[in-house]
Amino acid sequence: MSGDVDPKPGFIRTYVFSTDHKMIAKQYLFLGIFYLLIAGLFAVQIRMQLAHPDAEAPLIGKALWPQTDGKMPPEFYNMLFTMHGSLMVFFAITPIVIGAFGNFVIPLQIGAKDMAFPILNMLSFWVMFIGGIVMAASFFVPHGAATAGWTAYASLSSSSEVTSPILGHGQTFWLLGIAFAGTSSLMGGINYIVTVLNFRCRGMKLLRMPLTTWGLFFTAILNVLWVPVVAAALFMVLVDRLFGTSFFMAGPLASVEGGQPLLYQHLFWGFGHPEVYILILPVWGLVGDLLSVFSRKPAFGYKATVYSMATIVILSQIVWGHHLFTSGMNPLLGHVFVFLTITISVPTSIFFLNWLATLWRGAIRLTEPMLYALGIVFVFCIGGLTGLFNALQALDIYVHDTYFVVGHFHYTLAASVLFGVFAGIHYWFPKMFGRNMNARMAKVHFCLTFIFLNCVFFSMMYVGAGGHMRRISDPTTYTFLKDFQVWNRFMGYSTLALAAAQLLFAWNFFHSLFFGKKAQQNPWQANTLEWSAPTPPPHGNFLSPPKVARGPYEFNSPLSGDRDWLMQDDPAATASDS
Secondary structure: OOOOOOOOOOHHHHHHOOOOHHHHHHHHHHHHHHHHHHHHHHHHHHHHHHHOOOOOOOOOHHHHOHHHOOOOOHHHHHHHHHHHHHHHHHHHHHHHHHHHHHHHHHHHHHOOOOOOOHHHHHHHHHHHHHHHHHHHHHHHOOOOOOOOOOOOOOOOOOOOOOOOHHHOOHHHHHHHHHHHHHHHHHHHHHHHHHHHHHOOOEOOOHHHOOHHHHHHHHHHHHHHHHHHHHHHHHHHHHHHHHHOOOOOOOHHHOOOOOOOHHHHHHHHHHHHHHHHHHHHHHHHHHHHHHHHHHHOOOOOOHHHHHHHHHHHHHHHHHOHHHHHOOOOOOHHHHHHHHHHHHHHHHHHHHHHHHHHHHHOOOOOOOOHHHHHHHHHHHHHHHHHHHHHHHHOHHHHHHHOOEHHHHHHHHHHHHHHHHHHHHHHHHHHHHHHHOEOOOHHHHHHHHHHHHHHHHHHHHHHHHHHHOOOEOOOOOHHHOHHHHHHHHHHHHHHHHHHHHHHHHHHHHHHHHHHHHHOOEOOOOOOOOOOHHHOOOOOOOOOOOOOOOEOOOOOOOEOOOOOOOOOEOOOOOOOOOOOOO
8 A cells, every 4th residue: 555664674675775755855855965065066166267267276277177277178167057057956956845855744744654656756766866976977978067058058968979079978968867857856746746636634625735735736746747848858959969860950060951949948948947936836835834833823825825826837837938038039929928927926926925924023933944934035035026127028138148147046046945945954854853953053054144145146146237248267358347357256255155154054964963952843833744743753654643623824823722833633622724
């Protein structure tokens, strides 16, 4: 029967090829943290190259490029920003936010014993693991890793290895790595959808699910719908490279006529824009939960938030064209995408206002998860407002391919999701590992990260508004950019400080795994079902099948007695329909 687990598995079944959703969540978490470290080091190297383009690359310069006195060649810089974006999106954020949080939280929050398909769940992790190895291995093939950016635009990525063997195999390894990551996401998406729809415990109606589960559920829907689309596009790129076909190749490099490079952009951004919401929806749900728990108030407009997220899921699939405003698109068609993109800001504004209303006059507790949640509110506000510039065709033509777009993207996705990662880890760490992290160290880490992250990303938008292009390794070759070099140095040093601040988190996380103070069952005094389970939860999660009687945000209820919170499965009080 689905969800049944061997009560006495051996070491391999427990820690390696486990079908327990909680162990798989931990595997995803450690995998994501590893690639977060690697992608973060790439970011440091990128910013230091831009800060000092004429200097020797620290640590690796003389060893890799003795012929240039240790100076980084443009080709390697292209590899760095390509692999930074690719690893961060597909092998750091995805494993942590979707793989780790989704696997750990969904069964516990809906009162299930496990995922609907435990073996498929195990396979999804190992497919992701293999994809990461294939991607990382691309650095060690002739001519190095991929250089076409994380978007892998044709014809940069589809140049044939048959006609142009000097290009090397790095891009091919990149395509295979993304194929493995996409397959893993598709497996996980199917599992999440079936689990949420069919394995909820008694009384757990859909509109009694916490917002975190809603976010993960909507993410799974988008994954199932759009991963096959980008998989088809990447398959065509792969056969263009390996067999000399011309799905996307055009001009003198094409073996036959009829290739359409622009078609790739439509297919990629058909997936690529929903991908932004694939990664951010779980974080939005988590923010709704945390603001409620640590404001000691019901989440304001719970149903409106759910419906707004559902509306965003629909609209996110029909706005991809705003990424192609500079591709020669007919202005009339561009107006359609402008309207749709502006429209998607309406439901976004609704749940953002719901966040603020939840905070209003709340008994706010500035715990470490709450600080990170408030950080998300701030950075996402900046990212969302600056997105309006990119949504307008006339303004987007000016800022397209500048650092303004990079700054907007990093505020909307990177900063929001990074704070979401920290918020989720600190919030569920006691339940996941049975120990507490050091609260004081976590708060220092938040303050330093918040300061230096904004120094980096806000400066990107400033120099981008002045015309600073992206994807260039030496800005000083352009006369009009020389005045911005002081800002590139400022961003470089801020990135170093940001990276150094993460050492606090690393120490706190790994030290607390073994030496942290043992956690209580419900240290945050939250209402949702995961806090009804023992700490850490055993196989099967609950000592007895839970029965839900109310919604997830019963704070200051007259039924709660001398406490200010009421658990969803508390049998001592009369059920309500909230």
